[in-house]
Amino acid sequence: MMRKSVLTGLAMVGLVGLLSGCATSDASSKASSSSSAQTTKTVSKRQKLINALPKGVKSTDADLIVVNKWHKHNELSFSKSTVSGITVRSSIVKPLTAFLNGATKAGYPATLVSGYRSVQYQKEVWAESIETYEGQGKTEKQALKLTKEYVAVPRGSEHQTGLAADIMNTTWFDAHNSQLLSSSDKAKGQQWLIKHAPDYGFVLRFTKTGTKSTGIDYESWHFRYVGKKSAAFMTKHNLTLEQYVSLLKSREAAKK
Ligand SMILES: [Zn+2]
Structure with a gap:
């Protein structure tokens, strides 16, 4: 029992190592693919994930743009609208409104704190x-x-994409001087948001397990629109956007 769980743990570490990082991770994983049985096993895990990727999704899709401290962008151009007085990319008005309405219906009204920032x-x-x-x-x-x-x-904040939304359970937010704190995930209403985000095409962007890959500490309030197919896959396999896009790029490179 003990031995098995240690081995599983090692395989997990290997997988995370392969998935983390951005453009350079593919090259390094290929270079070391035959170095040990351990690596071979994890590469095949990565390949399994690639094979399972949703159809019709591309790394270049507008909804999947990656902006972080390693991938900076100049001001992007897109149509903007407001939801509850907060500016967001027009393309996410429908899903974002549905997400907020869903929270209200479930008995957990939420506050949209921040969206697009230039x-x-x-x-x-x-x-x-x-x-x-x-x-x-x-x-x-x-x-x-x-x-x-x-x-x-x-130039390294995802908020410039207009696809990110800081959303807080209203009761908790009001009781904590309108602060964005990771401990808000103790509130049932915040838990509802995190659990149901994928139903509306959003993911919790900065997870506890993804900090190395995203370069950002855990944030229980920062949601990112990626579309329903991608949100479901990322959530099921606990992937950050960086890791998910890296898998999509591998699939695209193999097709060439
Ligand atoms: Zn945010």
Whole structure:
């Protein structure tokens, strides 16, 4: 029993290692594919996932754009609309509204806290944070380090895609001074949002197990629209968007 669970654990670690990271992970996994039986086993696991990927989904689909600290983007161009006074990409108005209505119907009204944020806005928040820390007597280096911990790098925040939504259970949010805290997942209403997001094409983007791959700590409130097919697959296999897109790219490369 003991031995089996240790081995399973090792295989899991290997799988996570192969899946994590972005563009470079494919090349490194291929290069080491024959180095040991362990690696061969995990490669076949990856291949199984690739074989099971939903049909008709491509890594280049607009809904699957990856923006993070390693994949920065300049301001993107898309049509915008508002939901509950918050600006989002027009294409997600329907699913987002359905998601929020679903929460209300289930008895857990939710607050849409944030949606689209421009690159310019991120730049301002970034500069403001550095200025504040320097004003508190921190050195330039310290101010930069502290800012990096709490503020998304300009051009590296997913909010610029208009496909991200910070959503909080209203009762919990109001009781905690409108703060975005990961402990909100203790609230039943937040648990409902996390569990049912895929039904509406959303995923919880920054999971506890995905921090290495996303570069962002666990956030129980940040949802990302990826479409129903992708959301179901990512949730079933506990994949971050980075890992999922890497699998899609492998499938596309094999077809060429
Ligand atoms: Zn967010």
